[in-house]
Amino acid sequence: MDLDDEFISDSEVSSAHLLDRVEHLVLDMIQHPDSLCIRLRNRFEKKPSSKPKSITVAFPGANHSSARRFAALMRILDIISENLTFSKTVTKRDIYYRDVALFKAQSEVDRFVDDIAATLSVPRRALGVVASRKGVMAGFFVVKDREGKVVRVGAGSEVALVPEIEAADERIGLDGVDYVLVVEKEAVFQTLVSAGFCSRPDVGRALLITGKGYPDISTRGLVHLISETYPEIPLLGIVDSDPYGIHILGIYKYGSKAMVHEASTLIAGRLQWIGVRLLDYEYESAYAGLSKRDRRMAMNMLGNEWMDCEGAKEMRAEVQRMLFLGRKAEMNVVGDESGLGISEYLARLIRSSLLLC
Amino acid sequence: MSKQYFSTGQTTGDHPTDIFAVATTPEYVVTVTGDSIIRIYDALSPDHQLARQIHTPHRTGIHHLSVSKDADLISAVGFDGSISLWTLSEGKEKSIISDTAKTFWAVAFSPDGIYLAATAIDGNLTVWDVRGDDPEVCGNLETKGTPGLCIDYSNDGRYIATGHENGGLYIFDTETSRLSYSLLGHTSAVRTVAFSPLSKLLAAGGDSNVVTVYSVKSSEMVMLLPGHTRWIMSLDWNFEGEYLLTGSFDKSLKVWSIDQKECVATLTDAVAAVWNVKWTKTGGTGRSQGFVSVGADKALRWYREATGG
Numbered sequence: 047m048d049l050d051d052e053f054i055s056d057s058e059v060s061s062a063h064l065l066d067r068v069e070h071l072v073l074d075m076i077q078h079p080d081s082l083c084i085r086l087r088n089r090f091e092k093k094p095s096s097k098p099k100s101i102t103v104a105f106p107g108a109n110h111s112s113a114r115r116f117a118a119l120m121r122i123l124d125i126i127s128e129n130l131t132f133s134k135t136v137t138k139r140d141i142y143y144r145d146v147a148l149f150k151a152q153s154e155v156d157r158f159v160d161d162i163a164a165t166l167s168v169p170r171r172a173l174g175v176v177a178s179r180k181g182v183m184a185g186f187f188v189v190k191d192r193e194g195k196v197v198r199v200g201a202g203s204e205v206a207l208v209p210e211i212e213a214a215d216e217r218i219g220l221d222g223v224d225y226v227l228v229v230e231k232e233a234v235f236q237t238l239v240s241a242g243f244c245s246r247p248d249v250g251r252a253l254l255i256t257g258k259g260y261p262d263i264s265t266r267g268l269v270h271l272i273s274e275t276y277p278e279i280p281l282l283g284i285v286d287s288d289p290y291g292i293h294i295l296g297i298y299k300y301g302s303k304a305m306v307h308e309a310s311t312l313i314a315g316r317l318q319w320i321g322v323r324l325l326d327y328e329y330e331s332a333y334a335g336l337s338k339r340d341r342r343m344a345m346n347m348l349g350n351e352w353m354d355c356e357g358a359k360e361m362r363a364e365v366q367r368m369l370f371l372g373r374k375a376e377m378n379v380v381g382d383e384s385g386l387g388i389s390e391y392l393a394r395l396i397r398s399s400l401l402l403c
Numbered sequence: 404m405s406k407q408y409f410s411t412g413q414t415t416g417d418h419p420t421d422i423f424a425v426a427t428t429p430e431y432v433v434t435v436t437g438d439s440i441i442r443i444y445d446a447l448s449p450d451h452q453l454a455r456q457i458h459t460p461h462r463t464g465i466h467h468l469s470v471s472k473d474a475d476l477i478s479a480v481g482f483d484g485s486i487s488l489w490t491l492s493e494g495k496e497k498s499i500i501s502d503t504a505k506t507f508w509a510v511a512f513s514p515d516g517i518y519l520a521a522t523a524i525d526g527n528l529t530v531w532d533v534r535g536d537d538p539e540v541c542g543n544l545e546t547k548g549t550p551g552l553c554i555d556y557s558n559d560g561r562y563i564a565t566g567h568e569n570g571g572l573y574i575f576d577t578e579t580s581r582l583s584y585s586l587l588g589h590t591s592a593v594r595t596v597a598f599s600p601l602s603k604l605l606a607a608g609g610d611s612n613v614v615t616v617y618s619v620k621s622s623e624m625v626m627l628l629p630g631h632t633r634w635i636m637s638l639d640w641n642f643e644g645e646y647l648l649t650g651s652f653d654k655s656l657k658v659w660s661i662d663q664k665e666c667v668a669t670l671t672d673a674v675a676a677v678w679n680v681k682w683t684k685t686g687g688t689g690r691s692q693g694f695v696s697v698g699a700d701k702a703l704r705w706y707r708e709a710t711g712g
Contacts, residue, residue, distance in 0.1 A: 335568065
């Protein structure tokens with residue numbers, strides 16, 4: 047199990063409680079509606095000798111800039127509560143990109159996030175915010191810089207961070223790649239990479255990418271770029287057989303509501319959901335019951351506009367099947383009990399997908 | 404002794420996704436699927452023509468269905484958790500039952516079509532009088548709180564049975580509005596229940612892969628029918644109560660003889676999980692008995708008993 051998975055299951059227990067505390071920050075504030083004010087612990091003052099200092103963000107304030115700061119803080123609290131509600135993880139950069147006009151600088155986002163974590167006395171990760179790029183890739187690729195100089199070459203089994211295509215103006219080359227596979231979970235990505243899946247002669251040469259759950263901006267940017275720049279290379283996606291898996295694939299393919307302004311540079315319309323299909327698990331113990339949250343998520347998702355797109359038809363039917371059966375499953379347990387496992391299952395699935403592409 | 408059934412055709416291409424439920428009357432076969440349309444087929448025409456379609460407001464798809472010929476009503480339950488009522492003959496909207504706090508799941512009409520009973524994800528059972536323009540709640544019964552996946556109304560109108568996610572299987576008495584029995588035997592989801600035509604037996608199936616048959620009078624299990632290798636999704640008694648038809652996640656249909664207490668026919672035409680099966684109600688029309696099956700392969704399959712052989 048990778049760290050991210052562990053983290054998610056830990057936070058599962060306390061996220062409701064944390065959400066409660068985040069909401070209380072705001073609720074306490076609106077007790078005094080004529081002067082809204084939030085006091086945050088300032089994380090910079092940690093000398094044991096001095097008492098922890100605090101900063102106050104208030105509205106109305108002295109000037110325009112303090113009003114903007116207040117709005118920025120409210121927006122970050124909003125994003126954090128969204129993270130806690132949907133078990134999402136975002137990078138600090140993701141938050142900044144959600145509203146570049148509001149957040150004046152990346153550093154302001156960073157500071158507020160850390161102050162909120164300090165105020166609630168929890169690690170920043172518990173708020174669903176991580177510092178750096180999450181996405182990794184492996185397989186066959188070449189990363190070049192602005193001048194066309196090769197900066198990195200993928201060799202099949204080495205895992206590399208996804209390139210900073212936007213910021214660092216890097217380019218990716220995929221010559222000789224037969225297909226690109228986006229994998230929801232890092233654990234499965236690792237299993238596939240160490241099994242040499244990127245260069246299986248019976249499937250083809252691959253580039254594997256994982257956003258480790260909900261993808262960050264860099265990962266989505268990369269998948270978008272592949273979708274646009276290499277229209278001839280099949281772009282396949284494999285996710286858990288649960289509402290969140292389908293939602294994550296939907297984010298890559300159609301974008302997230304929160305990032306509408308960025309959508310055109312982040313969506314990968316060509317990404318094709320190939321599984322794991324809920325009906326493909328060959329033994330009953332692979333299935334788990336839908337939680338209330340899963341059900342709510344699935345029902346809401348069916349009402350989303352993107353689910354009516356032609357390219358989402360199969361995903362919509364899959365969400366209906368989950369609700370109909372009241373079941374979900376994790377992709378790593380697919381394959382029959384004889385131990386064929388996800389590698390063989392995927393090899394078969396990808397071979398038939400490539401024939402259809 | 405085994406029985407012979409043969410396929411008399413399949414309707415493909417009409418349904419965009421899985422067909423989640425099918426209901427039959429002497430004249431019609433009605434289906435619901437992942438879109439918002441109720442499709443009504445002519446059961447008597449040799450090529451099973453699509454007779455009518457009803458466009459419902461369940462835009463997220465429909466998963467359960469009940470039809471009452473006597474009351475001329477169709478009831479459909481959508482993934483949105485609401486129930487809609489339509490006239491069978493003309494497809495006119497009668498009413499919509501929705502409650503933001505509840506997700507309704509499975510429905511059954513009383514045999515006279517006066518009442519509609521529904522399970523919900525919260526585990527409770529609601530009964531409405533649907534004679535007037537607006538359905539009137541006339542009963543609310545609580546169970547232990549796990550989703551009610553299936554429901555049936557007995558032909559004599561006295562009982563309602565519900566099956567639940569945690570293996571709960573209950574018989575309610577409609578006269579006293581009380582729980583009569585909690586039936587034992589299932590420890591995992593009960594996905595289908597059906598009273599025999601004379602209301603003396605109750606059959607149930609689900610994630611334990613076996614069919615259990617109980618005496619309604621004593622609540623004792625009188626029969627255990629193993630044979631399916633995966634979840635039993637649906638079961639139905641034939642007109643005379645001699646045979647049980649089952650459809651399973653294992654993609655097969657089975658016909659069980661109640662006399663012989665064994666499987667007398669297995670059909671393996673479906674290429675994916677079977678979600679729902681029903682005998683066609685053509686008993687008394689001089690036709691041999693048949694049935695229909697629907698499922699994840701989007702096909703509506705028609706079968707008839709081989710006679711004179």
